[in-house]
Amino acid sequence: EADIYQTPRYLVIGTGKKITLECSQTMGHDKMYWYQQDPGMELHLIHYSYGVNSTEKGDLSSESTVSRIRTEHFPLTLESARPSHTSQYLCASRSPATGGSGELFFGEGSRLTVL
Amino acid sequence: KQEVTQIPAALSVPEGENLVLNCSFTDSAIYNLQWFRQDPGKGLTSLLLIQSSQREQTSGRLNASLDKSSGRSTLYIAASQPGDSATYLCAVGGGSQGNLIFGKGTKLSVKP
Numbered sequence: 001e002a003d004i005y006q007t008p009r010y011l012v013i014g015t016g017k018k019i020t021l022e023c024s025q026t027m028g029h030d031k032m033y034w035y036q037q038d039p040g041m042e043l044h045l046i047h048y049s050y051g052v053n054s055t056e057k058g059d060l061s062s063e064s065t066v067s068r069i070r071t072e073h074f075p076l077t078l079e080s081a082r083p084s085h086t087s088q089y090l091c092a093s094r095s096p097a098t099g100g101s102g103e104l105f106f107g108e109g110s111r112l113t114v115l
Numbered sequence: 116k117q118e119v120t121q122i123p124a125a126l127s128v129p130e131g132e133n134l135v136l137n138c139s140f141t142d143s144a145i146y147n148l149q150w151f152r153q154d155p156g157k158g159l160t161s162l163l164l165i166q167s168s169q170r171e172q173t174s175g176r177l178n179a180s181l182d183k184s185s186g187r188s189t190l191y192i193a194a195s196q197p198g199d200s201a202t203y204l205c206a207v208g209g210g211s212q213g214n215l216i217f218g219k220g221t222k223l224s225v226k227p
Contacts (some may be wrong), residue, residue: 006158033214042217043159043204044117058214090158101146101166101208104215106159 003027006091013081021076021110023091027110031094033104034061036087043090049074061065081114084085088112117142121205121218128195129226136190136221138205149215150179150190151204159204163190187197195225 004025013019025032030051035043035058045058049068063085064078078085090109095102125130128134138148147166151159163172163179171180178197180193192199202222206215 040219042219043206043215045214046213086144088156103161103164104149104206104208105161106151108158109156111156 004091004093004105004107005038006089006110008044009108010113011112012113012115015080015082017081017082017114019078020078021089021091021112023074023107024072025074026072027093027095027104027105028071029093029095029105031102032068033092033094034058034064034066034074034076035090035092036062037090039110050070078111079113081103083114086112086114103105117145117209117216119159119205119207119216119218121203123219123221124219125224127224127226130195130197132195132225133191133193134195134223136192136203136205136223138187138188138190138218140207140216141187142209143186144209145183146208148179148181148188149206149208150177150188151206153202153204153220161211162203192223195223197227198226199223200225 007022032048032049037043044060046062047066088109088111091107120139122137149164150162163180165172176193181188202220204220206217
């Protein structure tokens with residue numbers, strides 16, 4: 001069973017607010033990811049990290065930012081939330097394996113609604 | 116650019132039926148393929164991981180196959196149960212960052 005945790009699970013906020021979605025894993029995985037998923041749609045990668053002090057943008061353009069100061073922690077921040085940011089955000093980590101073939105484990109997700 | 120397609124988009128079956136979910140991908144240069152289950156409003160639960168050198172993986176009532184050359188994978192669910200109702204997602208892994216490309220999923224409903 002995967003040990004990856006996201007908080008908050010649900011968040012409703014007003015436009016212009018700054019928010020941080022937390023993601024923590026206790027498995028010691030180096031590679032971590034943030035995906036965005038709209039209802040009925042596929043997941044899209046928005047950020048990833050190879051390890052401490054490593055952050056990269058994913059395939060889908062996002063106004064969010066991430067940081068990786070500790071291996072176990074990969075928070076996502078929106079400086080000024082807008083209604084277009086309403087979505088589900090899913091954090092994941094990958095077990096180590098050669099050639100990027102390790103298994104991906106997901107958290108429960110954070111569902112964000114911006115009014 | 117890798118594209119992943121899942122057919123059908125939705126499926127409704129009576130309890131006890133065996134069923135097959137299909138996944139196809141356009142670029143056969145993949146590291147692995149992973150099947151997930153997603154319940155409404157929840158995250159993804161990993162079901163099966165098939166490495167590119169493997170042809171199939173089994174876990175309980177689930178069996179997943181991989182045919183890289185034809186760009187296809189199937190997820191076979193035996194003796195379906197109402198608790199199997201969920202959206203099933205297929206994702207292929209490729210690239211050094213270990214990213215997965217996802218399909219839109221198949222929404223399965225198993226009627227008692």
